[in-house]
Amino acid sequence: MLLTSIYAGVLALVFLVLSIRVIQGRSAAGVSLGDGGDGRLNRRIRAHANFAEYVPICLGLVALLEVGGAPTWLLHTLGIALVIGRIGHGYALAFAEHFPPGRMVGTLLTFLVLLIGALGCLLLPFLSV
Structure with missing residues (x-):
């Protein structure tokens, strides 16, 4: 699972950035739990x-x-799509003032990874026989 570990590591760093963004928002808004009605913190x-x-x-x-x-090209394609999708989605919500296309593109890429991954897991046992 060496390829998956690369994408897990990259995504863990993105998660850390998003976590820090929430902490900064809570500190700025003076809120310890929830969003305190602050729309920016809610995003x-x-x-x-x-x-x-x-x-x-x-x-x-x-x-x-x-x-x-599964083929290496498929694993890399799914991993890269997930990283790009999650960065786009996270940026659109946690950094941008409005909801730029990154949110839609991020959602679409994430759903494609979910769909292709699910179908791959369902079909792989039959293709490997």
Whole structure:
């Protein structure tokens, strides 16, 4: 699972940046729990939470495909798409004032990784026979 570990490491760093962004927002807003009605802080919290909701399952699917012997090009394609998607989505919510296209593109790329990963995990056992 060496390839998956590369993408897990990169994504862990992105998660750290999003975590720090929430901490900075809470400090600036004087809020220790929740968003205190602050829309900017709410976006940061949602960027962080959304990352935590999608990345583990996507990485798990990629790891299962890697263990199952999926082609290297597929693993890299899914990993790169996930990294680009999560950075785009996270930037759009946690750093930008408005919701630029990064949010939509990030969501689309993440869903494609989820879909292709799920289909790959369903089909790989039949292709490896």
